[in-house]
Amino acid sequence: MVLVVSEEVRDAVDARRPVVALESTIISHGLPRPRNLQVALELEAAVRAEGAVPATIAVLDGRPCVGLEKGQLERVANEDGFRKLGHRDLPLAVASGASGATTVSATALLAASAGVRVFATGGLGGVHREWTLTQDESADLGLLARTRITVVCAGVKSILDVPATLQRLETLGIAVAGYGTDRFPGFYLSDSGHPVDWTLETPQQAAEVMRAQDALGAPESALIVANPVPEAEQLDPELHTRVLADALHACEKAGVTGQGVTPFLLDYLVRHTDGASLSANLAAVRGNVRLAARIATAWTEA
Structure with a gap:
């Protein structure tokens, strides 16, 4: 899979400066508009305030992007029909040219592939209630x-x-x-x-x-x-x-x-x-x- 890593993130990783991966599902699926974009910008600003580089991750037109520009963040926040992508969905999204927000699993995979070691999110997924009946994990x-x-x-x-x-x-x-x-x-x-x-x-x-x-x-x-x-x-x-x-x-x-x-x-x-x-x-x-x-x-x- 060919990653599109922003110049800022790539330079920081190469120079061993701190980078924090951020998922995009909270932007596209977790918050109402326009608050979602406000929160996305706020979280990136919080990373910068601590001296690190934010690397928000999403798939845009079939391209897995690690580190988004403001216009790309605006797409994630405002574009209708944005998919919710787990790591299993990435090959399908890439092959079909789809756009989507990354969940924890997809964000972690793409971040690690780009050499980013630290990832911040809200809460992990896990074992669902009544697992013995549904096998939902x-x-x-x-x-x-x-x-x-x-x-x-x-x-x-x-x-x-x-x-x-x-x-x-x-x-x-x-x-x-x-x-x-x-x-x-x-x-x-x-x-x-x-x-x-x-x-x-x-x-x-x-x-x-x-x-x-x-x-x-x-x-x-x-x-x-x-x-x-x-x-x-x-x-x-x-x-x-x-x-x-x-x-x-x-x-x-x-x-x-x-x-x-x-x-x-x-x-x-x-x-x-x-x-x-x-x-x-x-x-x-x-x-x-x-x-x-x-x-x-x-x-x-x-």
Whole structure:
């Protein structure tokens, strides 16, 4: 696959300056217009404020692009019919000349292919509830099990089966550490109710783990740095529990299955928390982007 890497990103990677990959699904599918473009520009500005180069990733007219100019960001934010692309979709999108926003799995793959080691996102995909019946598991996990990249996230989406996802991450050999916490974050919540075995306190410690991965010659798997949303900005836990239960019931009643489940549940949470879940989501993403830039900087200082 021929990547189109922006000159700024390519120069930074070649000179070993810090770069942070950013996914584009939040722009095209996660936020309403025109707020989506505002947030995209804000996240890139936050990376730059920490001294790193942002590399927002998308596929435009069949070309996987690592690092977007403003006009390209505007396309992602405003163009109708933009596809949502996982890593399995990339060959099809390239061959057909399609345009689409990249999910976690596609972003991680393209970032790693371009030599970008650090990636910031909101929450990972994972094992879905009632997995024993549906066998529904995000493609994120399998891809991260074979891709050397550090992913800064706020845990996994709380609509998923969190303990099953943690078990699956362990089975796949994907390293997980809480940032400043021994609890696994719950995306909208600072604490999912489940522990993590390892805690990192500084960006430098995260960078040391990355170096140890390389020095050990370990399998090409990811490092998950689970960074909780600040308690003051999290979704009220009682509201979260109540609305999520209602959302799951509504989803079952509507007969929504497969890929339709996650967008249905997330939309339900936004509407029935009066936008509070979206505010918590954005607070998490902003914190993850800043931390990712600091880790990328520590990584390049060796």
